[in-house]
Amino acid sequence: MSKVKSGSVWAWLVLIGCIGFYSIPTGIIANTSGIFVAPVMDQFGWSQTDTTMYRTIQPIVSAICAPFAGKLLEKYDPRWIMTAVSAVFGLASVASAFATELWQWNLYGVVFGVTAAFFMYLAAPVLINIWFEKGAGIAVSISAATLSLLAVIASPVGQALISAYGWQTARLVLSLVTTVASVVLCAAFVRKSPSVMNVLPFGASQTGEDAEERSAEEAAAAVAAAENEGATIEEARKSPAMYTLILVAGIFCMCAAFFQQIPAFCAHGELGASVGAMAVSIIMVGGIVGKLLLGALNDKIGIQWTGLIATIGGALGITLAWQSGANEAVFYAGMAIFGFGYAGLTVIAPMLTRGTFGPRNYSQIYSWVSTGIFIATAISFTVYGLIYDNTGSYDGCFMVVIALYVVAAVLVPFTLKAGNKLWKK
Structure with a gap:
């Protein structure tokens, strides 16, 4: 009889994947946007309102797209959805390093909004709540704290790059690092559910003669029952x-x-x-x-x-x-x-x-x-x-x-x- 292990390390690997598509782009790109405002304004002579308009566009677009993102994540494999989202957002951020017109920044705000509907607040809590029967709170907090820590580090690093090489080089470097790290971690570690990996959620109760393992049939029944609660x-x-x-x-x-x-x-x-x-x-x-x-x-x-x-x-x-x-x-x-x-x-x-x-x-x-x-x-x-x-x-x-x-x-x-x-x- 096939066995399904309980308390799999896969839950923590999925958390690393969540850090990849959530904490890294939000901490490094979204939370450092303020350091680029002044140099962009100075170079092109734009007002602050015009320069930051893309950040107003982003949450509006995200609000519209979020319900559709929820349906897609429930229906399809989040591993490849989030890998694609990470790649699109990262490449759009790379392209913004070469933006010289306001419409280009505003278009970036639209792309940012569509992708953020998936990665900024939604996908990480969804996956963590699937993979952690116990300890979901600390797992969510680890991903959020990592985001804040990355923002604390990325802001002075980005400012130093701006001072030394200009805002375009600084934005390009931060965007490339974000794109590579996000795509790699997401593709490597994100998985849809414990049943896909033939494991139980982290912290799932163990029963039966063998406290280490449960049969596939028992595990499938337990996971299905838990997922249908609510x-x-x-x-x-x-x-x-x-x-x-x-x-x-x-x-x-x-x-x-x-x-x-x-x-x-x-x-x-x-x-x-x-x-x-x-x-x-x-x-x-x-x-x-x-x-x-x-x-x-x-x-x-x-x-x-x-x-x-x-x-x-x-x-x-x-x-x-x-x-x-x-x-x-x-x-x-x-x-x-x-x-x-x-x-x-x-x-x-x-x-x-x-x-x-x-x-x-x-x-x-x-x-x-x-x-x-x-x-x-x-x-x-x-x-x-x-x-x-x-x-x-x-x-x-x-x-x-x-x-x-x-x-x-x-x-x-x-x-x-x-x-x-x-x-x-």
Whole structure:
């Protein structure tokens, strides 16, 4: 009788593949886009609005494409889908190094948007939730923390390349590294499901006379039963939990996006621009630690309490920073705590989806959550900009962020309870 091994190392290899198509392009290319704005503006004489328009186009296109991406990932082999996505995004980024017209950058924004619908928020949580019966929280957090770490490294490296060789060479180098690493890791390690590799998900319970192995028939039955647990996409769409889930994910996105306003807040206030620059680094480091801790907490105490910790941490951190005045120590402490809320976007959203609706139609359900995240990304800068332009102060922005975290804290337990009614008896 054929045997199927439990707790396969393949789950962790698939995680490496997820880092390839998700953490590397997002960390190295998407999160370093800001360092190219000034040199591109200076060379071509464009306004900042025109130069960054492609980053507004990207989340809008991604929001439109995300539901279709979810269906494709569920129907076809994600190994080759994500390998193709990695190659298209990487080559488009390489081509952007030679872009000299605004329409070329805007076209890049469209390609970026289509591919990001697959790699930026959707595919990694989908695969991790298939491959990890236990430990999914820490696996998601590892991929997200790797992204942040790569961004921390890539930004100064990219800036050094710009200073030494110009923005085109710097963008070409970063894009080539991203393309090769993403395609190789994705093709080598991504696999559709444990059953394809004749293994069980990581952490699957072991039964029978042999604790090391289970028969293929037993394994197939166990995996099929686990994958069919949860609400259908039709049931989810009829439940208020679907819409509060999307709202919670959008809130975490809106609040996380506020960190980009911190340098301007400091520069226009008592703390000064240098404190603002340091604060961004502290938020990034706090986010790395926060992602790992939130992932571990999810696996230990569940998503409800972990979600509350993330929302309370975000609200507390922003409140401390807002009320710090000229006290740098208090301000930095607030930014470090805010890292927990910042980390919630990439940890809480996917794990709340799994906890609310189960794995049955996870990819399609989470594709709609991704749509909400992309929409929140598109409007966040406009919202904060309008508040500052109309009040001449960032106080209103801080109050909005705090209020949003409070709303999320209320919605997390409601979402879980309402969604679980559909499938948990």
